[in-house]
Amino acid sequence: MSKSTLPYSETGYFSKLMNDYLEKNPELNNFYKRFPTLENFKPDISTPLSVRTKEHRKVLVQQLEKQYEGFNISEATLHNIRSLAKETTFTITTGHQLNLFTGPLYFLYKIFSVINLSEQLNAEYPDNHFVPVYWMATEDHDFDEINYFNFKGKKIVWERPDGGAVGEFSTEGLAEVAKETAKAFGENENGKRLQRLFSEAYTHHENLADATRYLGNELFKEYGLVIIDGNDAALKKLFVPFAEKELSENLSHKKVTETTKKLLELGYGEQVHPREINLFYLAEGVRERIVEVEGKFYVNETDLVFTKDEIFKELNDHPERFSPNALLRPLYQEVILPNLCYVGGGGELAYWFQLKDYFEAVEVPFPILVLRNSVVLVPATLSAKLEKLEVSVKELFQKQTHLRTNFTHKISEIKIDFSKQRAHLQQQFKDLYTVARKTDASFVGAVGAQEKKQLNGLDTLEKRLLKAQKRKLADQLERLTAIQDQLFPQQSLQERTTNFSEYYLPYGDALLKTLKNELDPLQLEFTILEV
Structure with a gap:
């Protein structure tokens, strides 16, 4: 196994905002708290977090213990839950949708990022305790984003009616999907382990939230991971004052719009668009936006209407009937948890950058933001093939057309470069211009036109030569592009499409141990692991 890293800016897969953040562009200083280093956590550790009272912590611990009832909880996780009652304990949090069987690989990278960062902080600040937290996005309603996972180029899909918060979805129908996974995973030891995980999660738990908790707990409990479901009446009661402010003042819309305008003026995009009210109303099978019209509050796509007094009551x-949207969920999370840091992907952090002024307005501490680890896993068989082709993994980050062109230039016995011919031609025309200027302007124009025509001709010949060499070297090119297609499916990052099962099947628990040992959340570079 070998590890190498690549600056995110050199991968071609990350936004200008993220690259500028990692390069500490001073123009972004006002949009985040402090840059993520171990030293920069110290001010928050030594300053009390005003909204996280002892009462908040007590409720948090009680609800987590309730949420874990019936689960085989590890001593490490139980210790972490109970430690949250102490003012010296803080959380390091990531969030993720309830994707079927964890969804893409980056689920693992998110979780190991918070686990490893918590361990680094525990070593750096031994008088405090730091707990890795996975916040399940149980209130999402985009079922078509989570009802499948990819395995060896095939989609394994859970078909069922949509509607409401996904965490409450019954796991009915997943027994049929389990039959499909049994065939896919096969009969070797690791395949049987995967099948047991899938079956236990999805056929022995009544709803998707519990199934996902079981799966996350089984994979990460030895590291003390704490999994929280925010769709909880007692936790939401703590958020009521902020929800009231949202309904009465539209403060998030005002503040986030102002911040977004500043980001747009600097040339960055808008990740999430604020609505006047950023709350949903939850009922059985329903999660719809709350809209205010002329002093009345309507639940979109339903017959529900409230006066101001009625909706406050x-x-x-x-409180369980009110659900923050993607923009307000970070605030809810930070009100509930004694959180120092949020670890997320580039898209997630982009909308956090829109929120700092709003957090200050409602007097809730803003967390340090860490870009989660990103990884490409390169099996030894593919490493060997790349070595024969004398191509590095880093070269595979190119667009495929560029990769093929550059590789053709590299291995062609004929030099596909007419630079010398261009220079020679331009020198000849330089002499012609000298003669032309002694005659008249029309002759100078004719010389210029001829020069352009001949240079264009050289360009055309060079392109035709490149095309001919690509045909001649087709075998090597096809081998190279096949490798790229395996490591970058659909010209995208592997971590965004491939499910962990595809790599667990050959490597088993060694896959998880390798990720645990090799990922450094504060390294802030793309990781290449040849396994």
Whole structure:
């Protein structure tokens, strides 16, 4: 096994915003708290987090213990849950959708990022305790984003009706999917382990939230990972004052719009667009936006209507019926948890950059932002093939057309470069221009036109030579592009499409141990692991 890294800016897969953040562009200083280094956590550790009272911590611990009832919890996880009652304990958090069987590989990278960062902080600040947390996106309603996973180029899909918060979805129908996974995973030891994980998660738990908790717990419990479901009435009660402010003042819309305008003026994009009210209303099978019209509050696509007094009463009596959207969820998370840091992908961090002014307005501490580890896993068989072709993994980050062209130039016995011919031709025309200027302007124009025509002709010949060499070297090119297609499916990062099962099948638990040992969340470079 070998490890190498690549600056994110050299991969071609990360936004200008993320690259500028990692390069500490001073123009971004006002959009985040402090840059992620071990030293930069110290001010937050020594300063009390105002909204995280003892009462908040007590409720958090009680609800986590309830959420874990019936699960085989490790001593490490139980210790971490109970430690949250102490003011010296903090969380390091990531969030993820309830993708079927974890979804793409980057689920693992997110979790190991928070686990490893927590361990680094525990070593650096031994008087405190740091707990890795996975916040399940149980209130999402985009079922078509999570109802499948990819395995060896095939989609394994859970078909069922959509509607409502996905965490509450019954696992009905997943027994049929389990039959399909059994065939896919096969009969070797690792395949049987995968099948047991899938079956236990999805056929022995009644809803998707519990199934996902089981899966995450089985994979990471030895590292003390704490998994939290925010769709919890007691936890949401702690958020009521902020939800009231959202309904009465539209403060998030005002502040986030102002911040977004500043980002746009600097040439960055808008990751999430704020609505006037960034709350959903939850009911059985329903999660719809709340919209205010002329002093009344309507639940979109339903017959539900509330006056201001009625919706405030509903919020206080039934906080579980109110759900923050993608923009307000970070605030809810930070109100509930004693959190120092959020670890997320580039798209996630981009919308956090829109939130800092809003957090200050509602007086909630803003976390340090860490870009999660990104990885490409390169099996030894493919490493050997690349070595024969004398191509590095780093070269595979190119677009395929560029890769093929550059590789053809590299291995062609004929030099596909007419630079010398161009220079020679331009020198000849330089002499012709000298003669032309002694005659008249029309002759100078004719010389210029002829020069352009001949240079264009050289360009055409060079392209035709490149095309001919590509045909001649087709075998090597096809071998190279086949490798790239395996490591970068659909010209995308492997971590965004491939499920962990594809690599667990040949490597088993060694895959998880390798990721645990090799990923450094504060290295802030793309990781290449040849396994």
